[in-house]
Amino acid sequence: MHRYAPYLDSLSAQSAAMTDLVADWVKVRSGSYDTAGLARMAAKLKTSFAALGGTCEELPLPPQAAIDPQGSSCFLPLGQALRFRKRPDAPLQVFLGIHYDVVYGGPAGVSDVAADAAIRLEAGVLHASGAADAKGGLVILLKALEAFEASPFSAGVGWEVLLNPDEELGSPGSLPLLKEAAGRNHLGLLFEPCLPDGNLVGARKGSGNFTAVVRGRAAHAGRDPHLGRNAIHAMAELIVELDRFGRERPGLNVNVGRVEGGGALNRVPDLAIARFNLRAGGAADQAAAEDFLRGLAAGFASREGYSLELHGYFTSPPKPLEGGTLDLLKAVAECGGRLGMDLRWQASGGVSDGNKLAAAGLPNVDTLGARGDNIHSPKEWLALDSLPERARLTALLLMRLGSGELAWPAAGSGRGG
Ligand SMILES: [Zn+2]
Known part of the structure; x- marks a missing residue:
């Protein structure tokens, strides 16, 4: 020394x-x-x-x-x-x-x-x-x-x-x-x-930041609500699913950190954006999370009047x-x-x-x-x-x-x- x-x-x-x-x-x-x-x-x-x-x-x-x-x-x-x-x-x-x-x-x-x-x-x-x-x-x-x-x-x-x-x-x-x-x-x-x-x-842990963009259809909330497809309501369902997934898998954390969208309250909103972070304890957790996101996107593809885009990836394995x-x-x-x-x-x-x-x-x-x-x-x-x-x-x-x-x-x- x-x-x-x-x-x-x-x-x-x-x-x-x-x-x-x-x-x-x-x-x-x-x-x-x-x-x-x-x-x-x-x-x-x-x-x-x-x-x-x-x-x-x-x-x-x-x-x-x-x-x-x-x-x-x-x-x-x-x-x-x-x-x-x-x-x-x-x-x-x-x-x-x-x-x-x-x-x-x-x-x-x-x-x-x-x-x-x-x-x-x-x-x-x-x-x-x-x-x-x-x-x-x-x-x-x-x-x-x-x-x-x-x-x-x-x-x-x-x-x-x-x-x-x-x-x-x-x-x-x-x-x-x-x-x-x-x-x-x-x-x-x-x-x-x-x-x-x-x-x-x-x-x-591994980590990734993701952005979900849900698009629906705008309509007058009083006159034509049946024509609208409420993007915020659909996003709320998606967030609940994300939260449930995170709770069910001990190696994973889900944190929705920011939500944007909507405007006037008498209008059905056609856009909602949620930004979230996923943390994965191991490679298997990361793969499970990626599978889950693919499943979410596939589920949305069959919803009439809605679309979902998912951006982001695990930046840190x-x-x-x-x-x-x-x-x-x-x-x-x-x-x-x-x-x-x-x-x-x-x-x-x-x-x-x-x-x-x-x-x-x-x-x-x-x-x-x-x-x-x-x-x-x-x-x-x-x-x-x-x-x-x-x-x-x-x-x-x-x-x-x-x-x-x-x-x-x-x-x-x-x-x-
Ligand atoms: Zn630092």
């Missing part, structure tokens, strides 16, 4: 610098659809990460396909991804990534005034939306790499950093970049927040805890042990880009980021002491890989990439 100590100590000495950096970054509102805010954030990240000495690419993402409130398809502009690579010919290639979009903090989130008012620094805690998820993770990733690059153990390890602006949307635009990275790296490290007690996430991913988690926990941290892991219903990387064959640990809580809410907070603590964890992991003390693939593992 002593040979790693100077570089680990340098991180402990940077607590204040890390606090300043994250406090600066949370002030930049970077909601997933706030392309101006995302561009401001990207400029800051580019400056910080380019100093690591790798190549830097700014990669525009294609717009996200979506369904507008009229039920028509539309395209929503996204920010750009940043990719940095160093030593791409080294024998061991490590992928490191995290998103820089946030759920709150842009035109689609809480108001600018509310977002700014929520930022508060007190007693070792930063209260700000996006602080733990994932601007703290961005700081941890940057500082861990700085320490690693300053050490003599970096020569045999190449790395690729991908910072994406659309993860909170399911990474619709950056998915091809994640897949590309999965194909040329041996292991992946993602800097999503760890659990509030400091533990890591092992298995993750379930992430099982097995093979290289389990080996890597054990290696991280072992590094934690050497730093006096007792790291355990548990399953989560939340998804991350780790689901996509695992599905593309890249073993990965995805909760190497900051400790905090209430993520995805205006009450989000970040424990500032977790910044040096977790930067040390990743730096030690990288240095032990680089020194050869930690072999990858782990002994007995089936896959080395």
Whole structure:
């Protein structure tokens, strides 16, 4: 351990610098659809990460396909991804990534005034939306790499950093970049927040966002109700069926999050839109959900005067805890042990880009980021002491890989990439 100590100590000495950096970054509102805010954030990240000495690419993402409130398809502009690579010919290639979009903090989130008012620094805690998820993770990733690059153990390890602006949307635009990275790296490290007690996430459920568009027929509600086909009534039946399906299958969660449609109360509405999220515990649950949706669509095809369109798919397949991913988690926990941290892991219903990387064959640990809580809410907070603590964890992991003390693939593992 002593040979790693100077570089680990340098991180402990940077607590204040890390606090300043994250406090600066949370002030930049970077909601997933706030392309101006995302561009401001990207400029800051580019400056910080380019100093690591790798190549830097700014990669525009294609717009996200979506369904507008009229039920028509539309395209929503996204920010750009940043990719940095160093030593791409080294024998061991490590992928490191995290998103820089946030759920709150842009035109689609809480108001600018509310977002700014929520930022508060007190007693070792930063209260700000996006602080733990994932601007703290961005700081941890940057500082861990700085320490690693300053050490003599970096020569045999190449790395690729991908910072994406659309993860909170399911990474619709950056998915091809994640897949590309999965194909040329041996292991992946993602800097999503760890659990509030400091533990890591092992298995993750799969997730998909879907939009159902029911069209009926408009009519005067008093004069010609028999001519109308009420799209909202039909959608209500569909939602009840979805809810029942979710309750009957323990591995599945159904959440209808938004319903739109209708207008004047004396008119039979001809349009209803429901947006919902499905979570699947395993591949069989995902397949069952896909079958169920196909059945719903087929059932609607025979209803006179109605039509149903279903959009969406499982953007994140379930992430099982097995093979290289389990080996890597054990290696991280072992590094934690050497730093006096007792790291355990548990399953989560939340998804991350780790689901996509695992599905593309890249073993990965995805909760190497900051400790905090209430993520995805205006009450989000970040424990500032977790910044040096977790930067040390990743730096030690990288240095032990680089020194050869930690072999990858782990002994007995089936896959080395
Ligand atoms: Zn996140």
